[in-house]
Amino acid sequence: MKLPEAQVAVLNTASADEEQTIERIAEETDLDPAAVTGAAFELEDEGLVEIVERTSDDVSMTEEAEEYVEEGLPELRLYEAAVSLGADEDAVQLGQVIGEAGLEGPAVDIALSNYARKGYGSIDSGEITADPDADPESDSEAATLEAIAEGSVAYQSDLALEDLEKRGLVERSETTIRSVLLTDAGVTELMAGVEVAETVGQVTSDLITSGEWEDVEFAEYNVEADAEELTPGKTHVLRQMSERVKDVLVGMGFQEMQGPTVDADFWINDCLFMPQDHPARNHWDRFALDNPAKIDDLPEDLVERVESAHREGVGDDGEGYHSPWDLDFAKALALRGHTTSLTARHLSGEAMGDLEPPQRFFSIEKAYRNDTLDATHLLEFFQIEGWVMAEDLSVRDLMGTFTEFYEQFGITDVEFKPHYNPYTEPSFELFGRHPETGEMIEIGNSGIFRPEMLEPLGVDCDVMAWGLALERLMMLVTGAEDIRDVHGTLLDLDYLRSEEVIY
Template sequence: MQLDAALYGILQVLHDQKPHALEAVAQKAKLSPDAVRRSLTELEQHAWVSVQREKNDSFILTKTGQQAIQEKGLPEMKLLELLHAQPLELQKIQSHFSNPQTFSVAFGLAKKSNWVSIQKKEDKTLLEITPLGKKAATNSPTFHVLQAIAREEEVEQNAPTVIELKARGLIESKTRTEELMTITPKGLEILKTAIPISQTKIAQLTPELIVSGKWKDAAFKPYDVHLPVEETFPGRLHPLTHTMRDIRRIMVEMGFYEMSSPLVESAFWNMDVMFIPQDHPAREIQDTFYLPGKAVLEDAELVKRVKATHEHGGKSGSKGHGYEWNPAVGMQLLLRTHGSATTYRTMSLPQKMPVKRFSIGRVFRNEAIDATHLAEFHQVDGYILAEGMSLRHLMGIVQEFYAKLGLKEIKFKPTYNPYTEPSMEAYAYNPKLKKWVELINSGVFRPETLKPLGINVPVISWGLGVERLAMLLHDKKTTKEVMGPEVDLDFIRTYNETTHTWEGNEKLSVLEKKLSGRDV
């Protein structure tokens, strides 16, 4: 059978059936003692090796002890050596010791053992070596023991010298476990038939292993396929972008060409051209972000026509609002409040009928932000400028749009907008929530808004808020969950296009529809 090379090596060393110390085994098997210890667990488990563990107290040198060995003598011997020739002044002796602590230990010991005598001459203190001291200088049994310990020889634990050395902090005791390993009969049997294989199991196949051919000697470490791994996230578009792209696709499929306009507008284009009277509540700072500065109203003739229309209807056939229209109010700068600003800017450019245009862009409302209101959000706006458009055609295009979103049941309700007449709200039945939702606002543009632009046919227009639709599609309850920096990054990372559908609708999901190409 195949056996790990390390285990094989150890068993081989032990094959004489004699007990061997672990360190010795390690040396002979050319392994580190730690490696042997690791393998020992396995060997014991298989019952191929038996182990006898003995606790052994031994001593090792401390740092100070090592220092003494290096200096070839204990501090007190140094002291005696200094006094060998003649008595010396205490101060002078002290100066030979770099560590005053060491000196006081040496001096204390020397005094106690009567190796020195102290004399006072005049003001000085003199130390003189005694005959006892002379003998001790050359023969320090304590030092001999220290040297023995340094050589890792065994010493008697309770010997006074050992105790002294311990007390002086020159040695410390260490408990060692000695392992004696002996092969078992089972182990012997295994050894007879075993074939050693390379010790390393490959965790990662490397180019070096491939090229060198060393992979042949190796085994692959198996993985546990059930273990969880760290998440990895694909690059993704924002879920709101997906919604906007779906809307874009629908518009383009219906023959609408995109239009755009800047985010900063003049009140003239955002409201006045749309026949919203200058004292209308929606124009107040409550709802609109006004900016400092003034716009230039480039087309003076258009300004005149709009003024006339507001005041008495101009050439539109209307009574007008009947107040004095102030161009200064029109010159106010603001952040556009609706996508209709783009529509009117575009309609004012020379166009040849028929025209179908749409925009998807950001609009701004000066509101306190809460669960259902944002200061910035996206609107879709579309219009049709063609001969013969009527309210029924508006209903037709809105119905078509809802159908492409997968909402087939719809109903219309009259409503009011200052710039469309008639106006409509379109409700669709949401099978997921089992209720009617109103997403689309629409109408026929008022002639007061079209006549100054030179347009003499009815223009139908409709729009919706992107975030509201996105919230329905992605099952979110608040607008901040689909728009803005606080949108959960994990939602963006894991957003799944196939969830972008209405449940309970027997028709295909949006994605399936796209793939099958079927007109549902």
């Protein structure tokens, strides 16, 4: 029997008694694993070998988990410190126990969130107690991490692995392992003798010009064989959506604006008539910078007008906020919480000089907020900023703009809900219907800028503006239900490789 060289090599290496993996055969024959796989499938079609497939779950630890293997899980360290300070008898000050445990930074929150979950004790009103009957030696998550570190699976349980995976301490992947086993027919052919057939895999120009193609034996081409899976690079689904949004807005007569990602609170909030004691401006909701911590200078005349608007309002009936206003706070640098800071820079003339109406500008840039992560919120997201400067603008103009914009994406079910913003009046939230769940999800915020914002910036006509979420638009267009699938630490690579716009 004559067979191609790769098939002969696989047949000679395979065994009738013991399964040989593709990787082992490739190593012994010095063939590429893909070539061995192809030859094995061809031999299986001839009934000479059997291919056995098994699925293997691979588990690996993250760098954070490796630290915990050395130092112990934060909640266990907290428990041990609490017991050492007598918290198993009487409540102890939480800060004292945290210091004793040597916990700092994110490890503190991790310890606190898992301490009660695992039943090690309770935390209430700044005091901590420890359950004297708790047994940290039997902690399944700690035991599982130790087992993984030692290369063992003896102590791993599905529940512990799931918990560790949720905590971002382990990563699991599924691998298909193929092995080859000789059949009776394969053994018979080997005993009868198998020779290498001189076959040609493809026609070349040399074969044609020399005429040798008439005499050579061509290898059979299996049209039913699985093609090699390729994952070529492609434009990210959010980038695709961003480019499409840009094309639509440019087609509607808008021009793009750009500006700094890190900016002074003055441009991010003060120019928007956002009071400095607003809850959204405290250190819990913004990402402030330490180095540098402040901007060097701000336009003095503009600062005076903005401060006056905050303290006294504008116009004869102006009230202002009568709340603290501090120049140092205005100079503080932070990651912008919205891209409306770009709008403030342009309307004030800081970005491009004075602008005469009519004007239409937009941007598609990142914003950063300390939000709770869920299916529609991330710590960073893309905002579609836009504004129109013109005389005698009304709510009808604003709604009409949105209707025209969303119709370009096949979205016609858009609803408006009255809302409050410090810098727009009237203000509206926008909602769109998700094509899969049927729910109305928030997709943006909009309104007409208040005089308290426009007058200090030197604008004496109407300006309507909006901030739309690019990720939410993508959800309405593609049917995606969780923005964490497309960017962030939990993104779904299979989704990114295969997803097409279907709505």
